[in-house]
Amino acid sequence: MAADEIAAFLLGSCSSLRQFDVYIFGSTLNGIGEDIDILVVGPSDEALSQVKRELQKAEERLPLHILYMEPSEARYTDFVRREGCIPLAQLCPK
Template identity: 55%
Template sequence: MSASKVAIHLINNCLSLKYFDAYMFGSTLKGVGRDIDILIVGPSGRALSSLKEEMLIASRELPLDVLYMLPSEAIQTDFIRQKGCIELTTLAKKR
């Protein structure tokens, strides 16, 4: 499945994503690899619990490897820039 199709699938099936910044990174962006690396950045709490449940259901269909970070962690590690993460919403537009 292409990166854009994965992004569309996640956006359509994980409704709690609207409360988070969600990115894809890794080999899937290049059309290779076996797992799909996803970064979720946002607050902890009830919305995160809901999202984790939704991602678990999505992982039954897709080989997801999900990393969760607080916004402060993402900033401190510069993870998004260093790993070349692309927002799921951007990928979803690249049909």
């Protein structure tokens, strides 16, 4: 499955993701690898609990590896830039 198809599936089936900054990174962006690396950046609150439930269901269809970070942690580690993360919304066909 291509990165844009993954983005469309996740954003379509996990409505709570729209409350977060969500990225795809790793080998999937190059069309290789067997797992799909996803970064979810947002606060640790009830919305995070909801998105985790939705992503757990998505994991039944996709081999997801999900990393969760709070915004301050993402800024401190500069993870998005260092890992070349691409926002799911940027990949999702309109």
